[in-house]
Amino acid sequence: DAGVTQSPTHLIKTRGQQVTLRCSPKSGHDTVSWYQQALGQGPQFIFQYYEEEERQRGNFPDRFSGHQFPNYSSELNVNALLLGDSALYLCASRRGAGELFFGEGSRLTVL
Amino acid sequence: QKEVEQDPGPLSVPEGAIVSLNCTYSNSAFQYFMWYRQYSRKGPELLMYTYSSGNKEDGRFTAQVDKSSKYISLFIRDSQPSDSATYLCAMKGGAGGTSYGKLTFGQGTILTVHP
Numbered sequence: 001d002a003g004v005t006q007s008p009t010h011l012i013k014t015r016g017q018q019v020t021l022r023c024s025p026k027s028g029h030d031t032v033s034w035y036q037q038a039l040g041q042g043p044q045f046i047f048q049y050y051e052e053e054e055r056q057r058g059n060f061p062d063r064f065s066g067h068q069f070p071n072y073s074s075e076l077n078v079n080a081l082l083l084g085d086s087a088l089y090l091c092a093s094r095r096g097a098g099e100l101f102f103g104e105g106s107r108l109t110v111l
Numbered sequence: 112q113k114e115v116e117q118d119p120g121p122l123s124v125p126e127g128a129i130v131s132l133n134c135t136y137s138n139s140a141f142q143y144f145m146w147y148r149q150y151s152r153k154g155p156e157l158l159m160y161t162y163s164s165g166n167k168e169d170g171r172f173t174a175q176v177d178k179s180s181k182y183i184s185l186f187i188r189d190s191q192p193s194d195s196a197t198y199l200c201a202m203k204g205g206a207g208g209t210s211y212g213k214l215t216f217g218q219g220t221i222l223t224v225h226p
Contacts, residue, residue: 004154033213042217042218055212104153
């Protein structure tokens with residue numbers, strides 16, 4: 001049983017560009033969350049998707065947007081990249097109120 | 112002030128030592144408390160999950176929650192080199208509250224257990 005899978009694993013962008021990160025949840029999971037983890041910090045909640053709608057959002061600007069597809073997979077989009085957006089982006093999934101499982105993350109470097 | 116404070120360490124101990132990791136928090140709405148372990152270049156994995164105050168034991172790991180003091184701890188007995196990782200505390204509120212769906216993490220403590 002595959003866990004949470006994320007792609008790409010690493011990517012490098014320049015300031016002002018846009019990026020799309022992808023996530024496939026663990027089998028049977030219907031809720032997907034995204035977290036940003038800066039170097040040496042704990043993960044910070046970006047937003048959560050359930051039934052293809054954003055249900056909850058953390059303290060992130062509108063440059064961060066997302067989508068959930070009918071098969072429960074999800075995308076995170078970041079526009080107008082800043083140097084400070086360099087981080088590990090973690091996707092997590094769960095079923096109902098169950099345990100949250102994390103993927104291994106997409107490491108974004110903004111130059 | 113951050114909602115969750117965790118001493119980042121780093122913490123270095125000899126094999127076999129008892130390790131104590133701690134977090135304090137300020138949001139009284141938090142009701143669920145978790146400890147995650149994160150190896151280098153990996154995503155966090157859940158170690159312990161507790162609800163409200165009390166103790167929970169799982170093998171060499173014991174989690175304690177003291178809601179009156181807004182303080183949680185994780186103890187690791189007979190620590191092993193394979194326990195070397197970053198340990199993250201995380202919390203969330205109860206159903207119906209604004210902090211229910213999201214986890215709020217501490218900064219993480221880097222632990223090294225040397226042979």
